[in-house]
Amino acid sequence: MIKTIQSFTIERIExxxxxxxxxxxxxxxxxxxxxxxxxxxMHITRTFDKxxxxxxxxxxxxxxxxxxxxxxxxxxxxxxxxxxxWLFPSFxxxxxxxxxxxxxxxxxxxxxxxxxxxxxxxxxxxxxxCITVGEQPLHATGYAWGLKLKKQNAIVLxxxxxxxxxxxxxxxxxxxxxxxxxxxxxxxxxxxxxISISQEKQTAAKTLAQKAIAAGIKGVQVDGNDIFAVxxxxxxxxxxxxxxxxxxxxxxxxxxxxxxxSDDATKYRSEKxxxxxxxxxxxxxxxxxxxxxxxxxxxxxxxxxxxxELLVDKAGKSYEAIPRAPREDIFKYTIAGGVK
Numbered sequence: 049m050i051k052t053i054q055s056f057t058i059e060r061i062e063x064x065x066x067x068x069x070x071x072x073x074x075x076x077x078x079x080x081x082x083x084x085x086x087x088x089x090m091h092i093t094r095t096f097d098k099x100x101x102x103x104x105x106x107x108x109x110x111x112x113x114x115x116x117x118x119x120x121x122x123x124x125x126x127x128x129x130x131x132x133x134w135l136f137p138s139f140x141x142x143x144x145x146x147x148x149x150x151x152x153x154x155x156x157x158x159x160x161x162x163x164x165x166x167x168x169x170x171x172x173x174x175x176x177x178c179i180t181v182g183e184q185p186l187h188a189t190g191y192a193w194g195l196k197l198k199k200q201n202a203i204v205l206x207x208x209x210x211x212x213x214x215x216x217x218x219x220x221x222x223x224x225x226x227x228x229x230x231x232x233x234x235x236x237x238x239x240x241x242x243i244s245i246s247q248e249k250q251t252a253a254k255t256l257a258q259k260a261i262a263a264g265i266k267g268v269q270v271d272g273n274d275i276f277a278v279x280x281x282x283x284x285x286x287x288x289x290x291x292x293x294x295x296x297x298x299x300x301x302x303x304x305x306x307x308x309x310s311d312d313a314t315k316y317r318s319e320k321x322x323x324x325x326x327x328x329x330x331x332x333x334x335x336x337x338x339x340x341x342x343x344x345x346x347x348x349x350x351x352x353x354x355x356x357e358l359l360v361d362k363a364g365k366s367y368e369a370i371p372r373a374p375r376e377d378i379f380k381y382t383i384a385g386g387v388k
Contacts, residue, residue, distance in 0.1 A: 056258065056261050058254075058255050058257045058258050058267055058268065058269055059268050059269070060268075060269045060270065060271070060300075061074070061268065061269070061270040061271070061274075061277040061280060061281055062270070062271045062274060062277055063075060063076075063271075063274055063276040063277045063280065064271075064274045064275065064276045064277065064333055064334065064337055065274075065333065066327060066328055066333050067333070067336060068333050068334070068335070068336025068337035068338075068339070068340055069337075069340075070276060070337060074276075074277075074280070075276060075280075076276060076279055076280040076283060078276075078279070080341075080343050082127075083334070083337075083338065083343070084338070084343070084344075085127070086123055086124070086127050086275055086279070086334070087331070087334050087335070087338065087344075088352060088356070089123045089126075089127065089143065089146075089147050090119040090120065090123050090143070090275070090330065090331050090334070091331065091352060091353065091356050092143065092146060092147075092356055092359070092360070093115055093119045093122060093123060093142070093143030093146070094115075094116065094119055094331065095353075095356045095357060095359075095360045096142060096143065096146065096152060096155075096360055096363075097114055097115050097116055097142070097143075098360075099156075099360045099361070099363075099364050100112045100114075100142075100156065100159060101114060101305075101309065103156070103160075103364065104159075104309045105309070108160070108368065109156065109159050109160050110159055110160060110161045111308050111309050111310050112159050112308060112309050113139045113140045113307070113308045114140075114303075114304075114305035114306065114308075114309075115140055115141075115142060115143055116303075116304040116305040117239075117273070117301065117302050117303060117304035117305070117325065117326075117329070117330070118140065118237055118239060118272065118299075118301050118302075118303065118330075119143060119275075119330050119331055120272060120273050120274060120275040120278055120299075120301070120330030120331075120334075121235075121237050121272040121273075121278055121299035121301050121330075122140075122141055122143040122144045122207075122237070123143055123144065123147060123275065124274075124275040124276070124277070124278030124279040124282065125144065125205060125207065125233075125235050125278055125279070125282045125297070125299075126141075126143070126144030126145075126147045126148060126205075127147060127279060128279050128282035128283045128286060129148070129205060129282075129286070130202075130286070131173075132173070132200075132201060132202040133173065133202050133203050133204070133205065133286070134173045134174070134175070134188075134191060134192075134195075134202060134203070134204045134205070135148055135173065135174045135175065135204075135205055135206075136175045136178070136184045136185070136187055136188035136191070136204060136205070136206040136207075137174065137175070137177045137178070137184070137206070137207055138177060138178055138184060138206075138207050138208050138209060138212075138237075139177055139178065139179050140207075140209060140237060140239075141177065141207045141237075142155055142159075142177070144207070145174055145177065148172060148173070148174045149168070149169060149172035149174065150168060150169075150172060150174055151169065151363075152359075152360065152363035152366075152367075153363045153364075153366035153367040153370065154167075154367075156363060156364060156367035157367050157370055158176075158177070160367065162370070162372075162373060163373075164373060173202075175187065175188075175191075181208070181209070181211050181212050181215060181242075182208060182211070182212035182213075182214075182215030182216075182217040182218045183217050184206050184208065185206045185208060185212070185217065185218050185221035185222075185232075185234060186217050186218075186220060186221045186224075187206075188204045188205075188206035188221070188232055189204075189206075189221040189224050189225045189230050189232050190224075191204050192204040192225070192230040192231045192232035192289075192294075193224075193228055193230045195231055196228075196229070196230060196231055196292070201290070202231070203231040203232065203233060203286055203289040203290060204230075204231065204232045204233070204289075205232070205233045205235055205282070205286075206232065206233070206234060206235065207235040207236070207237055208234075208235070208236055208237070209236070209237050209238070209239060209242065210236060210237070210238040210239065210240065210241070210242055210247055210250065210256055211242025211243070211245070211250070212236070213236060213250070213251065213256050213259055214242065214250050214251065218234075219259075219262075219263070221234070222234065222259070222260060222262075222263035222265065222294075222296065223262075223263045225263065225265060225294040226263040226264040226265045226294060227264075229292035229293065229294070230292075230294060231289040231290060231292065231294070232289060232294050233282065233285040233286060233289055233294065233295050233297065234260070234294065234295065234296040234297065235282070235297050235299065236256055236257075236296065236297065236298045236299060237272065237299050237301060238256050238272065238298050238299060238300050238301065239272075239301050239302055239303035240301075240302055240303070241303055241307065241313075241316070241317070243307045243311065244307070244311075244313075244315065244316040246316075246317075255267070255269050255298060256269075256298045257269045257296055257297070257298035259296065260295075260296035263296075265293070265294045265295065265296060266285075266288070266293065266294075266295045266296065267295075267296040267298065268281055268285075268295065268296070268297055268298070269297075269298040269300055270297060270298070270299055270300065271299075271300060272298075272299030272300045272301030272330075273301055273302075273328045273329070273330040273333065274330070274333070275330060275334055278297075278299055281295075281297050282297065285297055301330075302322075302325040302328070304322060304325065304326060335349070
């Protein structure tokens with residue numbers, strides 16, 4: 049006899065379209081002030097990104113991973129976190145780290161190769177960003193389990209790219225979180241390319257969210273360029289995490305820039321594809337929405353851009369003024385032994 053043990057469906061949440069039109073019944077409870085704050089943070093993320101690329105191209109920053117086009121996935125999720133919650137970020141989540149309280153000049157210094165830039169200020173619940181693909185979900189899940197054992201009213205959010213879903217580390221983290229009901233939210237920024245490998249060459253699964261099913265946890269896909277959808281999904285996931293129910297959120301988005309400054313994306317994708325995704329710009333669609341609601345106009349836009357450009361420029365100068373660490377630090381914490 050053959051029986052169906054379990055079937056599943058993956059929900060996809062879409063609220064704000066490319067024209068700035070929102071589905072009212074799905075809109076999260078959010079004030080105009082909060083909308084304006086999220087819009088500001090998306091602009092900060094993009095301007096920080098632009099400055100980082102300029103610094104790297106002029107030899108003043110190391111290899112850097114751009115966030116261009118993924119601002120809604122980053123800010124929509126980070127904005128939903130409460131002060132007591134924790135963030136375990138990947139290398140493409142700098143905007144979320146800034147929102148959570150990491151000083152901008154410190155983050156530039158990290159990307160400039162200074163490990164001191166990875167140290168968060170006191171009472172800022174952000175772990176250093178992780179370069180190794182798929183590793184930080186393990187750390188996040190272990191920390192979340194610790195929060196549960198201590199009965200703390202906090203959750204952990206960890207982000208990663210689609211490439212991480214092909215690693216054993218992430219699958220171990222998902223399995224552990226499911227078994228021990230750890231208060232953790234897994235946020236996948238599916239920008240459709242693990243460096244040069246497309247999603248179709250990584251997996252035969254129709255969605256990445258369904259990879260959560262095998263771990264016994266909820267998987268949901270959202271339009272990753274829709275900040276309202278990301279914010280709502282993260283809010284719901286936080287509420288569930290506090291009840292011991294982890295969630296895997298797949299933000300279906302697109303990496304407009306190269307994988308990093310050492311990559312050339314023209315070798316594996318077409319310009320036509322990139323231009324089509326530029327039409328789905330997350331900042332532009334929120335701007336359209338705010339203009340329709342009469343809470344935004346071009347004068348405010350220009351003032352905001354000027355303010356943020358000054359803010360980022362100041363941070364860039366502050367970073368470049370930071371005294372270099374002593375060269376001896378390279379050896380100070382090295383463990384002796386092994387080779388004689």
